[in-house]
Amino acid sequence: MHGILDNLGASSRDLLRLNLYATKLPSRDLSTLRRIRDRWVDAEHLPASTLIGVEALALPGLEFEVDAVCVDLGWQP
Numbered sequence: 593m594h595g596i597l598d599n600l601g602a603s604s605r606d607l608l609r610l611n612l613y614a615t616k617l618p619s620r621d622l623s624t625l626r627r628i629r630d631r632w633v634d635a636e637h638l639p640a641s642t643l644i645g646v647e648a649l650a651l652p653g654l655e656f657e658v659d660a661v662c663v664d665l666g667w668q669p
Contacts, residue, residue: 593632595661602662604632607639611659618646632658 596602607665612629614620625643639660649657 593658597662600662601665602664604634605637606662606664607633607660608663609661610636611640611644612641613644613649613657613659615620615646615648617643617653632660646648 594604598607610629610633612625614625622643629641633641649655
């Protein structure tokens with residue numbers, strides 16, 4: 593995710609919302625999922641986030657999907 597943000601000229605501080613979709617959610621350790629999330633975000637500027645359990649994702653074998661919304665507060669038209 594950092595590479596995508598870098599290409600946009602943004603950083604994790606610009607993340608407004610972060611949704612994590614996960615399979616096998618009832619059996620997952622939430623502290624592990626939070627540690628994974630914290631690799632992508634600035635712990636002092638956490639975006640709004642939601643963890644959503646799903647039966648399956650788009651491709652067989654995928655266990656996680658991330659949907660992120662980034663905002664550039666310095667953007668000028």
